[in-house]
Amino acid sequence: MSDFKQRSESLRAQITDMEQTLGTMKNQLQAEEEREQHDAIDRLEEYLGDLENKHAKLQDFWKVLRTEVSGIFSGSRSEVGKDK
Amino acid sequence: MSSTTTNTQSHTSSSNWLPWFKVLGLVYLLLIAVSMISTGFKVAAGDQAKELFAFASNPLTGVIVGTIATALIQSSSTVTSIIVGLVAGGLPVGIAIPLIMGANMGTTITNTIVSLGHVRQGEEFRRAFAAATVHDFFNLFSILIFLPLEIMFGFLEKIGVYLSGFMVGGDSMAMGGFNFINPIVKPPVNALKDVFQSIGASDMVMGIAFIVLGITLIFLVITAIGKLLKVLMVGRAKAILHTAVGRGPLSGILSGTAITVLVQSSSTTTSLVVPLAGSGVFSLKQIYPFTLGANIGTCITALLAATAVDGANAVFALQIALVHISYNVIGVAVIYGLPFTRNIPIYAAEWLADLAMKSTLYVAAYIGLVFFIAPVALIGISQLMGW
Structure with missing residues (x-):
């Protein structure tokens, strides 16, 4: 296998890894944001009183x-x- | 022991039902109030209803009157119910449409005031103010698009005629499906009429008294319903919001509509999201569809008010209520539906919020100008120019 092929395959593998990590992190972020949103909704009575x-x-x-x-x-x- | 348990259970169940009976009673009073306005307007104005509202026959003046009246009362439901009552009393639907558009605009002042509570919180204020004013800019944009179209083609009036014809089958409302409300609303109004007649009040005095009492009653009833429903519906509202999280804009619009129908107040719904946006937990893009849903949900009150009306004008009362809902649904479908117009209210709200961060003078100038100074100046100019 030529040096170029080896390098490009290794880069492709790294990109796939990073994309997977990115996807996982995006999902984690979304879950985190949604958890915060649910917590905020649970405080709706406070906001109503504030009105x-x-x-x-x-x-x-x-x-x-x-x-x-x-x-x-x-x-x-x-x-x-x-x-x- | 078991009798104590039974007593406690029956007490709990009656205390659960009591607020709902109160809501039912208040809705009944709302319907009576709308009927009082329509009766009073018919008695006082007779065939002169159109002449009486000649000052608002200029559509721009109509929008401005609707805006200022709603901004002062801080309840679009109150103003739209009054408009329904006036239409039932003889106010032409064409004159009432700009008033309805103005009511949409005027109601946005409430959440703007709520956002001012964050004024000392820096970035939190910027987010809260943007979340409040995105509703203002949407409604302003909606008027800028649809008022000229209405003036040129009368398309909303035509939609109202079509939908009301569809709903009552071309017959008078007296034969329509809405008529079950009327027999329970009319007796107290007639009884009050008899009281005025027995003390020898002239038609004019009785008519004006009915209108004033009706408007006062609508204001008090809608305030009381709002307060009761806020407490009763908070659990349901939470459940709806929890369901809408992470489900996209259509879900946001639907949940905004549903919560507004439940609490019978668009300003409550739009004000609730101000602290949610201010804390940064919800983004402006997530809040925006929710406020649009509030615009649609608030139309239920006018529809409810229209059921209280009988006689030849009942179909017009239904028309204006249907125009209200059509205007708001079409507004959301066009402005939010088209990708190139969708973000204009967001950009405008963010721009204004950036200015508000620089100085509170911009905030004061904005509220004063949009809700009070510009409307009054425009009315003055239009009257002077004889438009």
């Missing part, structure tokens, strides 16, 4: 927004101060 707090969510968002807006304005004021 009742829309007002609190809006308030929290409002706080973050206000901080960001006041940050922008104080930033622009200090920029103006620097110009002077």
Whole structure:
């Protein structure tokens, strides 16, 4: 058997091995993801309870927004101060 | 000992049934409320129903009114049930179709608000916000495609006429299979009518009072049904979701539909998936079909509301309910079915979520603009231009 043939056969065997490993890992990943998804679904009651707090969510968002807006304005004021 | 066991068993079984009786009672109240709106609208507007809604005869205004009303009430089921009642009272189906499209859009604000709860969680917020707004962009895209088609060809109205004719066999609804609901709904409405007549209320006063009471009742009933069903159906919803895991997009759409039918609220279904996406356990691509199913499942309430209507306009009430379901099914079939349109809402939601990560100002601007400022400005412009 020529050197080239031997090398190509060994490479093909390696590729087959890697493809098998890849397939196994993909299946493992999918199983892992699906297990996580089932666990998350089991916590559905928590999420349902959480839906009742829309007002609190809006308030929290409002706080973050206000901080960001006041940050922008104080930033622009200090920029103006620097110009002077 | 055995009598104690029997007592406990009978107590448990009655406590199991009690919430379901409550749901049945609430559905009955919903049907009465829809009948009240249609009766009130008929009494107050008479033949002038079309003129009364002339302001919404511009389809763009109709979409905007539907959007704002639903965004404020945060329940598309409430708005679509009211629309069914109004159509039964004489509102033309052609005017009601854009209102229905707007209701679809307006309901998306609820899950967007839910996603704001993740605002301090960085990457989690990006994923949650994208999962919420993918529903917005789908509905917006759906309006952009189907509203012009409806204006040009009236295809949804034609589908509604065809399907309602198919269901009632061309006869009036009074002879249709839906009529078993009517005899149980009419007596309380007639009794209330008698009360108003006995105190000498004019037709106009009675009509307006019926409409206001009907709308209030629908809002209260749908809120109460939603709360009850959330508790009653959580186990079933979990089972459906468990079954859908790893089974592809069609299963996602079907499970979204089924859960929305069970909890009678698309915003509950679409809000539930926000934390699931936020945690990163479900990807946006996996969440997306589920939210589309919610669009389809929510149509059951309008269909239910249509069963409460009798008389000559009953067929139109059924038509608008069927238009609602056709619009949502066709929307999913076209936008999700075509590979080149399928991912547009995903790209748009991811783009907006990236902006939201940079600054919450984008989020505030988006909500304000899409749900309130742009609609009001468009109504103003269309009225000024006389469109």
